[in-house]
Amino acid sequence: MQQSAAMIPVFDQLCPMHVLLDTTGHVVHAGPTLQKLRPDAPLASLRFLELFELQRPRAVRSMEELLASSGMKLHLRFRDAPPTDLKGVLMPLPGGEGAIVNLSFGISILDAVGDYKLTSADFAATDLTIEMLYLVEAKSAAMEASRMLNQKLQGAKIAAEEQAYTDTLTGLKNRRAMDHVLGRLIAGERPFALMHIDLDFFKAVNDTLGHAAGDHVLQHVARIMVEETRAADTVARVGGDEFVILFDGLTGRGVLDRVARRIIGQLEKPIPFDGQRCKISASCGTALSSDYDTPEAERMMADADLALYASKRRGRACHTFWSRDLAEEAQATLPPACRGDAAHVPPPRQ
């Protein structure tokens, strides 16, 4: 052992986490950094296998078995707290004098620097640990900056999408959003109703009281439609004074007729604006997904439109369901493009 004793200062410098073991497997000397991990009690004279639990290779219980694992990568763990994981390699000393085990932290270094208050001086000059810690921090800082940017971009994307689907004057969904929801309802094979609503006498408000009054009325109308429908329904402004409501999961004629009448009733209450009273009404037409074998968006829009025309012809301020009879009747009597109000109204702002 004398020869190895003379080597201790060399080992301490080159591998500050080494342990010298005698022939019985007891610690003769521990390198300064390893000793720093257990500052309260000297490691010397403790039995190596009582100090560490060997996790790989397993079932090593004696110095002989330990020596048999020489040159292999050892996975060990302190038996007492904190149970830091270590990696190591054991080599027998020349002349059967015992063995030297060199240890290092693997990835456990990230916890170990905190647990043991390690400093640069605790590592061999050639050890890359400090560089690794540097990289971990630098990468974390860079990732954090990237994460912040991603979060910001994500927020901007959501806001842009929101805007792209919103009618900015009324806050309702726009035509694009309505098409999107309609497509989804059809693809999901859900029962639904498509109600087309066209304001009556809106042009008169716009022409006599000005665009500000018109805008005010549209906002008021939007509010009523949202109030009279459920959160799951989609209310969209699809034209100047045209609206579409998609009723998700609802095809009951009685309920839909009541909703339409309630909306018309609310819209007919005069809307005060700037000391004036704006009077409008509305005509509604509804197509039900249950009336088709395979509902199609364009077809349903056209049919709801047809039902809306029928309401207009019946003297406005009423609600009509599309039906095959209605379609045949319309074929016979209705001249194309006979709409009264929709001509000179402002298009929806995107």
Added chain:
Amino acid sequence: MHGLINRAIQRFVTDTYGEEAWQRVARAAELGFTDFEAMLIYEAVMTQRVLDAVCDDLEKPCAEVLEDLGTYLVSHPNVEALRRLLRFGGVDFTEFLHSLNDLPDRARLAVSDLDLPELELREHAHDRFSLTVSAPQDGFGHVMMGVLRTLADDYGALVYLEHKGGPRGREVIDITLIEAGFAEGRHFDLAARVG
């Protein structure tokens, strides 16, 4: 110029002189936006316009503003990460000085498109050094003056620094180490604080 550098200037102005001051600078520099993103790249002229606007706004010579920026970068708690990364360079000030040669490469390890000025340290005697700062834009030398002065304090070393100027794109700083262990210095803990 890398967003990290622009962002650093923005944070320096904001943390030192307030959000109002930064808003004035962003307007005067005609950025068209108010916040630099750390992970985007901006045109170099933008950085120059910002620096000019900062100097105008503070009514201070550019060299002084840049040195203050250097000081800020390694001392303000909001940018503590940077001080830590630099302190990884060495256990004492001399070792830190030598680690500056590797700094641009180290920075690229973390952010591959970040081009820092080239730094070249020469040791003339054990207590006499010179640092050459080479970059397409002048001014980094003054930032390094602030960084070196503050980190010397951080290490507890007493140093004398002199900015010698130099040909365009190359600035030389003379460094005299008067006493390595002049004061206690600030503690450096290898374990990173999470957060």
